Amino acid sequence: MGAERVTYLVLYIFLAILIILVDVLLNKLWLTHSCYRYKTEIANLIRVGFTIVMSLVFNLPLGFSGINSGWQTWLPFFLGIGLFAISYFSLQIAYKEGVTHEYIPLNNLLDGSLGEKVLLLGLFVPLGEELFYRGLIQNLFVKAIGDLGAILLTILVFVGIHYGNVISGFETKEQFFSMLLGRLLLTSVLGWLYLESQSIWLPIFIHALQDLGTYLIVYGKEKGLGSSKPPNLLGEKDSRTDI
Numbered sequence: 001m002g003a004e005r006v007t008y009l010v011l012y013i014f015l016a017i018l019i020i021l022v023d024v025l026l027n028k029l030w031l032t033h034s035c036y037r038y039k040t041e042i043a044n045l046i047r048v049g050f051t052i053v054m055s056l057v058f059n060l061p062l063g064f065s066g067i068n069s070g071w072q073t074w075l076p077f078f079l080g081i082g083l084f085a086i087s088y089f090s091l092q093i094a095y096k097e098g099v100t101h102e103y104i105p106l107n108n109l110l111d112g113s114l115g116e117k118v119l120l121l122g123l124f125v126p127l128g129e130e131l132f133y134r135g136l137i138q139n140l141f142v143k144a145i146g147d148l149g150a151i152l153l154t155i156l157v158f159v160g161i162h163y164g165n166v167i168s169g170f171e172t173k174e175q176f177f178s179m180l181l182g183r184l185l186l187t188s189v190l191g192w193l194y195l196e197s198q199s200i201w202l203p204i205f206i207h208a209l210q211d212l213g214t215y216l217i218v219y220g221k222e223k224g225l226g227s228s229k230p231p232n233l234l235g236e237k238d239s240r241t242d243i
Contacts, residue, residue: 044128080206
């Protein structure tokens, strides 16, 4: 490996890690201290703007236009849909056995109106997270260590960042580990899908399907049980809504 290659490797890895740390710090400060009702939506819009700026600076292919339409694209796409189907049936079983609260932070998930959550989970969170983690972080890692290594590192970053849900009180440690395998599989599929499709829209769609779909299933089940909101299981220390 030449000296120039090593320099680029260190540069892009350092840059990606720095961006991640800054994102974590700013989100922590913003979500903890901001009084805005739609602070999670605003945080994700800031991520979108920042990602677009960084993509122009470092010539990163975000994938706003065009989709590679070969089987290499549609295989991870349908795997993503399959993961949602598994989530659907898992939730049905959890409700039937009365143990849903052991796996999902029901109280925090259902906080807020239906319309607000549909926009948040169907648009703002998938758009912000996919552009940031796939469009920016994964692309920076690709420049440093190639496609496979970039996907693996992005998986670790994405899942590791979501441990912040435990620290913030959005979910318990037990809930985090119960969702860990699902998050690992979903993030793997999203990284693979982005790589093969060269489009950001398909990962956004699968991410929205998982998050919004899960919320709508839980919302419908809770309404069917006759409650507008389940008992306070965790408290509501912040308004983050990630699944």
